[in-house]
Amino acid sequence: MKVGVVTFPGSLDDVxxxxxVRTGGHEAVALWHGDADLHGVDAVVLPGGFSYGDYLRCGAISRFAPVMxxxxxxxxxxMPVLGICNGFQILCESHLLPGALIRNDHRKFVCRDQRIRVENNRTAWTSAYAEGAEITIPLKNGEGGFVADQATLDMLEGEGRVxxxxxxxxxNGSLHDIAGITNAAGNVVGLMPHPEHAIESLCGPGTDGLGFFAGLAAVS
Structure with missing residues (x-):
């Protein structure tokens, strides 16, 4: 598959x-925020970083980029779309995913290896994992607290979209301990931890993040 990776002003993790993407066996295609053209890609990754310096709100300006x-x-x-950290924030600002990401409840930036549980392996980005699998991938954010109103939380839980x-x-104070969610169709996924930093044993906590990319497939 050809997988586009968008670069915004302030993106840190696009490379x-x-x-x-390449380690997962796909072709990586660089996409520029100001170019309203996806260049024939089959999937898109919105990477982590601090697009537009996180001015206004995280992802609030990037949401209006021509590529979006x-x-x-x-x-x-x-089309499968994955938003990682700032990319997750952009997905919420774009209303491709519900809810919002706000400042961590302890008001400090957090950077650590984080254990998470795979609650839904039926998305385009999680089919390589067993449901209930526990994986460890890096987490680094200052505005990673997922919030939504009660009706939205009930919908996400009831429809298996956590x-x-x-x-x-x-x-970071995320409600219901939510680290990532999907849309109803299962092709759009956003999460705060960084699977792209856990694709090889040489550095990082291991290879638990590689399944996001190696297992990428169209939603049936």
Whole structure:
């Protein structure tokens, strides 16, 4: 598959995400935030970082980038889209995913290896994992607290759209210990931890993140 990786002003992990795509066996295609063209890709990754310096709200400016109009339209047609950290924030700002990410409840930046549980392996990005699998991937954020109103939380839980949940302790105050969610179709996934930093044993906590990319497939 051809997987596009978007670079916004302030993106930090676009190169890492592209490398993870290649390690997973796909072709990585660089996409520029100001270019309203997806260049024929089959999937898109919105990487982590601090797009536009996190001014206004995290992801609030990037949501209006020309490339996002194409991403939103393609997601509506079923294209797999993965938002990691800042990418998750952009997905929420774009209304491709519900809820919002706010400042960590302890008001400090957190950077650590984080255990999470795979709650839903039926998405385009999680089919390589067993449901209930516990994996460890890096987490690094200052605005990672997932929030939503009670009706939205009930909907996410009732429809099985919580994809990942924090284990051990909650690093940022996310409601229901939510680390990642999906849309109703299962092609759009957002999470705060960084699977692209856990694709090889040489560095990072191991290879638990490689399944995101190696197992990428269209939603049936």
């Amino acid at each position: 890492d995400a592209a490398r993870a 109009g194409e991403v939103i339209a393609a997601a509506g047609r079923g 994809v990942f949940r924090y284990l051990d302790d909650n690093p």
